[in-house]
Amino acid sequence: MKIAIPKEIAAGEPRVAAVPDTVKKFKALGAEVLVEAGAGVSSGILDSDYEAAGAAISADPVKDADIVLKVRRPEASELGKYKRGALAIAIMDPYGNDAALKAMADAGVAAFAMELMPRITRAQVMDVLSSQANLAGYRAVIEAAEAFGRAFPMMMTAAGTVPAAKVFVMGVGVAGLQAIATARRLGAIVTATDVRPAVKEQVESLGAKFIAVEDEEFKQAETAGGYAKEMSKDYQAKQAALTAEHIKKQDIVITTALIPGRPAPRLVSAEMVKSMKPGSVLVDLAVERGGNVEGVKAGEVADVGGIKIVGFTNVAGRVAASASGLYAKNLLAFVETLIDKETKAVAVKWDDELVKATALTRDGAVIHPNFQPKGA
Template identity: 85%
Template sequence: MKIAVAKEIDPSEPRVAASPDTVKKFKALGFDVAVEPGAGIKSGLLDTDFSAAGADVAADAAKDADVVIKVKRPEASELGQYRRGALVIAIMDPYGNDAALKTMAEAGVAAFAMELMPRITRAQVMDVLSSQANLAGYRAVIEAAEAFGRAFPMMMTAAGTVPAAKVFIMGVGVAGLQAIATARRLGAIVTATDVRPATKEQVESLGAKFLAVEDEEFRNAQTAGGYAKEMSKEYQAKQAALTAEHIKKQDVVITTALIPGRPAPRLITAEMVKSMRPGSVLVDLAIERGGNVEGARSGETAEVDGVKIVGLPNLAGKVAASASGLYARNLFSFIETLVDKKAKALAVNWDDELVKATALTRDGAVIHPNFQPKA
């Protein structure tokens, strides 16, 4: 068995799909490991680090590889280097990219999307959305602190008192919870909101205050499976009014609402932005899907009447060394399930729920039910 660690060709992607630690683990499973030169340099990993762990560093690393691992979906130019039948495992971003899926199918590779991993107990260690969102939530607060022209914690000095910054987190998933924790560590006064009632306890456990119209509809706004129910128009209007009034008083707002396969929901209108004080900061974690904040621009910090809107994509990549280490472990944990450990050979069980949930292409066709070509 041979596994190849590809270098990302996107210059904006600093992460790498393996670490010296996972190279050693792959070797123990029976893999020969090949790494493309410079694959880890932007994550602080030298070729010699991979060599010391037992990998071969070679420009043609992907040639004849049984498995190719990447961070981002391979481009057509990369697919030409892979052998037909190879497993290609990455964050594939399949929604809205039908042409790219077709190209992978035509290349004859078996493509797996790590972000489609089901959220079940056995797959927790493979959950790339959680591992990367944790770091994105942390980094969002760091970016906000850098853009904010004042201190976050309250400071009492002989020259006077510096008030604590007021930070509002919209969306209490993995990224939102980490943003709350990070902002609290920096000394900010933190509030947060989410449409799921169960998140209130999580928010308060981190020392933040929960903001919501807590009526009877809100208390019953969650399914037995833990998902949010759609709220009535009346409730949405009441919640929007409460949020708009709250935002006026905030120094920093971080939005995290992202729905796979759909444009990001608009949480902050232009009117809300204008209602904030000059010097305030908004950080939009959903910018890659159009953004939660009206006026946000991908890759830029926009400014409206002195209010900064930070729209940086791939915030996890801003802490590339940590992000790569976690992602590499996610990948290893998944690939370990595809190997017969006694025979030291690939043995993909195509009926396994993890495989069925993540496999996009096989034998020249798109096989995932969510991405079948439309008639």
């Protein structure tokens, strides 16, 4: 059984799908591990580190590989080297990318999307959305601090007092919670908002203040499954007015609202941006899906009248060493379920709920129900 770790070819992707610790564990499972030369350099891992862990360094690791582990979905130029029947496991970004799914099906690979892992107890250790969003939330605050021309904590000096920065986090999922925690550690005064009432307690437990129109509709704003309900137009208008007034007084705004497969919801209008003080900073973690902030530009720091809108893509990748370490462990935990411990061979249980949730292609066809070709 061969497991391949190719170098990422997507522009601006410094992460890698294996680290020396996971290589050792794959070896213990009976796998031969082949790593492409230079694959880990951007994450601070040398070829010699992989070799010390038991991997072989190869110029063409995917040739004859049974499992190919990647960060990003394999591109057409890579698929030609894969053997038919190989398992390709990565963050696949399948929504709206029908041609890429067809290319993987046509290449005969069994493709698995790590970001479709179900939110169940046994899959927590495989949850790439959480592991990477956690780091993105942390890095968002670091980016904000770098762009902000002032200190975060209150400082009392002989020359006078520096006031604490005011940070507002919009969207309190994994990234938002980590952003709150990081901003608090840096000494900021933090507020946060979300449409789910259950997160109020989490926000307050981190030492931040929760901002929302807390009427009867808000109290019923969560489904039995823990998801946010769509709010009425009347509620949305009241919440928007409260948010607009609050943003005027903030130094930093961090937005994290993303809905898989859909454009990011617009949370901050151009008018709200203009209402902020010059020198203020907005960091938009949803820029890859169109952004939460009007005027954000992917991959850039836009300047709107002295207010900076940070639109960096792949924010988790800006903490590449940590992101690779966590992602590699997510992959290891999933791959362990695909290997027969006794025969030390690939043995996919196609009726396993983890496999059914993540498998996109098999035997030349797109098999995931959410991504079936139209008319199929």
